[in-house]
Amino acid sequence: xxxxxxxxxxxxxxxxxxxxxxxxxxxxxxxxxxxxxxxxxxxxxxxxxxxxxxxxxxxxxxx
Amino acid sequence: xxxxxxxxxxxxxxxxxxxxxxxxxxxxxxxxxxxxxxxxxxxxxxxxxxxxxxxxxxxxxxxxxxxxxxxxxxxxxxxxxxxxxxxxxxxxxxxxxxxxxxxxxxxxxxxxxxxxxxxxxxxxxxxxxxxxxxxxxxxxxxxxxxxxxxxxxxxxx
Numbered sequence: 001x002x003x004x005x006x007x008x009x010x011x012x013x014x015x016x017x018x019x020x021x022x023x024x025x026x027x028x029x030x031x032x033x034x035x036x037x038x039x040x041x042x043x044x045x046x047x048x049x050x051x052x053x054x055x056x057x058x059x060x061x062x063x
Numbered sequence: 064x065x066x067x068x069x070x071x072x073x074x075x076x077x078x079x080x081x082x083x084x085x086x087x088x089x090x091x092x093x094x095x096x097x098x099x100x101x102x103x104x105x106x107x108x109x110x111x112x113x114x115x116x117x118x119x120x121x122x123x124x125x126x127x128x129x130x131x132x133x134x135x136x137x138x139x140x141x142x143x144x145x146x147x148x149x150x151x152x153x154x155x156x157x158x159x160x161x162x163x164x165x166x167x168x169x170x171x172x173x174x175x176x177x178x179x180x181x182x183x184x185x186x187x188x189x190x191x192x193x194x195x196x197x198x199x200x201x202x203x204x205x206x207x208x209x210x211x212x213x214x215x216x217x218x219x220x
Contacts, residue, residue: 008196015211029094030216035179041098
């Protein structure tokens with residue numbers, strides 16, 4: 001049960017951002033434990049670094 | 064890559080008092096966004112400064128983004144002279160924050176935390192409600208999408 005004491009008026013800019021969020025990703029994440037979420041984050045970081053490395057390698061191959 | 068498990072274990076082993084905040088706290092609460100560093104608000108009590116120095120010393124902490132060779136001593140007096148430190152270590156990036164905008168110090172935030180068991184370490188993490196409040200109060204445009212996601216998570220609990 002959420003703490004309903006949160007008392008902040010909806011911000012129209014934030015509300016607009018909510019429309020474009022991928023809720024399915026959030027739903028999947030909420031099924032995990034906090035530790036599992038960190039393990040997933042580290043895998044994501046590794047993947048991002050690999051993409052970065054591959055991109056740089058491709059660029060340097062063009063020169 | 065930041066080794067979140069390694070950093071948390073290192074801090075836990077020496078009983079450092081800290082609160083996970085920022086993107087890492089958002090991850091703990093279910094955010095799907097990618098964050099690169101471990102942001103912590105730490106207690107400025109002298110004993111805690113000693114513990115932080117001892118915890119991170121084996122991992123060669125250095126000022127992130129600073130050119131190599133700057134005179135940076137990782138010791139208690141360096142922590143006493145500063146407040147917020149953005150560091151790179153051999154385990155990855157870690158931000159040690161004495162205070163955060165919209166939230167204040169460790170003592171200000173401690174009551175609004177939850178305790179998580181992460182990688183065998185009991186860690187304080189800023190509550191979702193407080194995390195949203197802090198991010199809103201900080202008023203940074205780059206946080207808007209993150210706040211939207213956190214509010215959606217909050218509404219689903």
